Amino acid sequence: MKTIQLGLIDYLILSVYFLFVLGIGWVLKRYMRTSTDFFLSGRAIPAWIAGLAFISANLGAQEVMGMAANGAKYGIMTSHFYWVGAIPAMVFVGVFMMPFYYGSKARSVPEYLKLRFDEKTRGFNAISFATMTVFSSGISMFALAKLFEALLGWNFHFSIFISAVIVLFYIFLGGLTSAIYNEVLQFFLIVLGFLPLTLLGLKGIGGWDGLVGKLNIVATSPANSAGKAFASGTWTESWSHLGTAASNPMGVEWFGLVMGLGFVLSFGYWCTDFLVVQRAMAANSMSAARRTPLIASLPKMVFPALVILPGMIAIALHFQSSDGFLPLANPSNPAEGLDYNMAVPYMLKNFFPSGVLGLGLTALMASFMSGMAGNVTAFNTVWTYDIYQSYIRPGQSDTHYLWMGRITTVWGIGLSVAAAYFARNFNNIMDVLQLVFSYVNAPLFATFLLGMFWRRATGHGAFFGLLAGTLACMLHHGLTIPHGATSPVKGGWLGATLHEYYSEMALNFYGAIYAWTTCFVTTIVVSLATKRNKSADELRGLVYSLTPRIKEPGLRWYKQPAMLGVIVLAAAVVLNVIFW
Amino acid sequence: MHVDVRIPIGLMFSVFGVMLAGFGLLSASDEAMYSHSLGINVNLWWGLLLLVFGALMLWLAWRAKKQEKPPLP
Numbered sequence: 001m002k003t004i005q006l007g008l009i010d011y012l013i014l015s016v017y018f019l020f021v022l023g024i025g026w027v028l029k030r031y032m033r034t035s036t037d038f039f040l041s042g043r044a045i046p047a048w049i050a051g052l053a054f055i056s057a058n059l060g061a062q063e064v065m066g067m068a069a070n071g072a073k074y075g076i077m078t079s080h081f082y083w084v085g086a087i088p089a090m091v092f093v094g095v096f097m098m099p100f101y102y103g104s105k106a107r108s109v110p111e112y113l114k115l116r117f118d119e120k121t122r123g124f125n126a127i128s129f130a131t132m133t134v135f136s137s138g139i140s141m142f143a144l145a146k147l148f149e150a151l152l153g154w155n156f157h158f159s160i161f162i163s164a165v166i167v168l169f170y171i172f173l174g175g176l177t178s179a180i181y182n183e184v185l186q187f188f189l190i191v192l193g194f195l196p197l198t199l200l201g202l203k204g205i206g207g208w209d210g211l212v213g214k215l216n217i218v219a220t221s222p223a224n225s226a227g228k229a230f231a232s233g234t235w236t237e238s239w240s241h242l243g244t245a246a247s248n249p250m251g252v253e254w255f256g257l258v259m260g261l262g263f264v265l266s267f268g269y270w271c272t273d274f275l276v277v278q279r280a281m282a283a284n285s286m287s288a289a290r291r292t293p294l295i296a297s298l299p300k301m302v303f304p305a306l307v308i309l310p311g312m313i314a315i316a317l318h319f320q321s322s323d324g325f326l327p328l329a330n331p332s333n334p335a336e337g338l339d340y341n342m343a344v345p346y347m348l349k350n351f352f353p354s355g356v357l358g359l360g361l362t363a364l365m366a367s368f369m370s371g372m373a374g375n376v377t378a379f380n381t382v383w384t385y386d387i388y389q390s391y392i393r394p395g396q397s398d399t400h401y402l403w404m405g406r407i408t409t410v411w412g413i414g415l416s417v418a419a420a421y422f423a424r425n426f427n428n429i430m431d432v433l434q435l436v437f438s439y440v441n442a443p444l445f446a447t448f449l450l451g452m453f454w455r456r457a458t459g460h461g462a463f464f465g466l467l468a469g470t471l472a473c474m475l476h477h478g479l480t481i482p483h484g485a486t487s488p489v490k491g492g493w494l495g496a497t498l499h500e501y502y503s504e505m506a507l508n509f510y511g512a513i514y515a516w517t518t519c520f521v522t523t524i525v526v527s528l529a530t531k532r533n534k535s536a537d538e539l540r541g542l543v544y545s546l547t548p549r550i551k552e553p554g555l556r557w558y559k560q561p562a563m564l565g566v567i568v569l570a571a572a573v574v575l576n577v578i579f580w
Numbered sequence: 581m582h583v584d585v586r587i588p589i590g591l592m593f594s595v596f597g598v599m600l601a602g603f604g605l606l607s608a609s610d611e612a613m614y615s616h617s618l619g620i621n622v623n624l625w626w627g628l629l630l631l632v633f634g635a636l637m638l639w640l641a642w643r644a645k646k647q648e649k650p651p652l653p
Binding site for chain 1: 583585588589591592593595596599600603604607613614616617618620622623626627629630633
């Protein structure tokens with residue numbers, strides 16, 4: 001793919017966006033007086049803003065480029081990340097878990113673990129989470145730089161530098177509020193910047209029917225992403241080909257998908273990841289905090305049209321062209337073969353004339369920044385409250401911690417830049433992210449589930465459960481390999497290979513299942529063998545059976561979390577059936 | 581809240597709308613360029629849509645501010 005020459009109008013649009021993003025940070029600067037303002041937006045954010053920020057913080061590189069890549073690679077099965085994975089988990093966190101997060105007044109997810117369990121569990125989570133956010137934000141930055149290099153011919157190092165400096169500027173000045181405001185702005189920009197791509201793409205390929213026709217050719221050709229022919233319809237039917245791992249390109253069957261992705265990984269991410277939970281914690285009331293993930297789930301449900309469909313259209317269009325797979329190849333190294341992360345750039349180049357092209361590129365830039373900013377704000381909060389204030393220098397003035405938060409924004413971004421260079425070694429970003437998440441997040445959901453709904457769970461139980469779960473995940477990764485693995489990073493680094501999975505995705509899903517189960521069982525066994533370390537009084541507001549039910553009389557039906565949850569779940573079921 | 585987030589959003593999309601629609605009008609005769617977008621002047625139409633969205637956001641912010649004013653003593 002040749003690089004695109006941007007016109008003046010495209011650069012103007014990009015500059016206007018930069019001005020607004022920086023301007024928001026500048027305006028909010030004078031409202032940052034205490035550390036609560038900086039790290040928690042003073043708990044004053046209305047539900048709809050928190051909700052859109054919740055979704056936008058997740059809408060980073062892995063979403064836009066990774067999901068389009070998956071759309072091209074696996075077809076409509078990618079929608080399982082949404083309609084099986086994200087949606088039920090988002091409903092669960094809003095309806096069942098938020099009362100404990102928000103009600104406990106914890107300032108971070110690790111801090112909740114300290115209140116509920118003990119210091120070591122918090123420390124373990126704080127450190128592993130901090131590591132994870134640095135990697136995520138590094139991957140975001142890497143994706144941006146790589147894309148702009150391929151698409152526009154921009155210097156890789158320059159792109160890293162410019163995105164890091166802008167995010168640094170607006171978070172340094174305006175803290176979480178600035179990140180949240182920008183995330184709302186970025187949300188609308190991403191939707192309005194990518195929507196024309198889907199619309200033009202669908203029109204260009206002859207509507208949904210035209211797309212199905214073309215994708216059937218992809219599915220039945222041995223030249224597709226999995227390198228073998230499947231039944232026709234494999235790319236456009238989400239459930240019909242999940243009977244066995246051999247019958248679909250994702251290389252996973254329904255059990256691994258529903259349990260690994262749907263239950264463990266998605267619940268682990270949406271219910272325990274401070275990156276998203278922080279947005280809900282900043283909401284201005286309990287009811288707003290509970291509605292935050294539910295409001296977020298509404299746009300999330302239709303995002304497949306925005307991020308997966310362009311990938312599917314890209315591969316469909318591409319397959320008909322006479323020059324094989326070349327347009328999707330990495331321009332800097334064509335010998336590498338097909339680079340699915342190029343699906344979005346390919347579509348942008350194909351359908352957008354100068355003008356809208358600038359808008360589309362700005363939307364891409366916005367998605368990278370929102371993902372990165374989400375990680376940076378979560379990182380500086382966890383570092384300052386859960387590591388620095390707890391272990392390094394407790395008992396300092398609030399001004400001191402506010403200052404620490406600002407400084408951490410600087411070196412946290414510095415670490416992310418380092419992680420970005422590390423990420424240059426990988427092919428499909430999503431697989432790497434899943435790998436990192438499966439180490440950290442998968443066992444965590446078992447800990448929270450037991451912590452919130454079983455009052456007998458103890459601090460020792462939680463800590464050793466988490467440790468065992470993480471070790472189980474690493475052990476699984478070290479002893480199994482995905483089909484066609486070429487580097488030890490993909491698995492099997494312990495030498496002996498006990499099992500070969502059809503794909504990296506399948507390996508990650510099963511690793512998550514093993515991690516969750518190990519953590520769940522270990523926590524129960526150790527809890528029963530150790531004494532309770534918190535009295536019933538200390539656990540009030542932290543555990544389901546010891547917390548008074550929330551009654552919200554007078555709240556309109558569409559503002560009641562349970563009612564919203566039911567509506568969202570019903571809609572997700574309908575979508576699954578439509579694309580079955 | 582300190583600042584209504586709809587104001588910067590409304591302003592930014594209004595500016596984008598004017599820029600895109602204006603560029604769309606100026607470049608309307610450039611058929612080669614619009615062959616990308618299947619012959620549709622996507623700049624003009626999408627620009628107008630962004631302008632409407634931006635104006636809507638500003639109107640919502642303006643309405644909220646009006647309602648917020650304390651009642652007369």
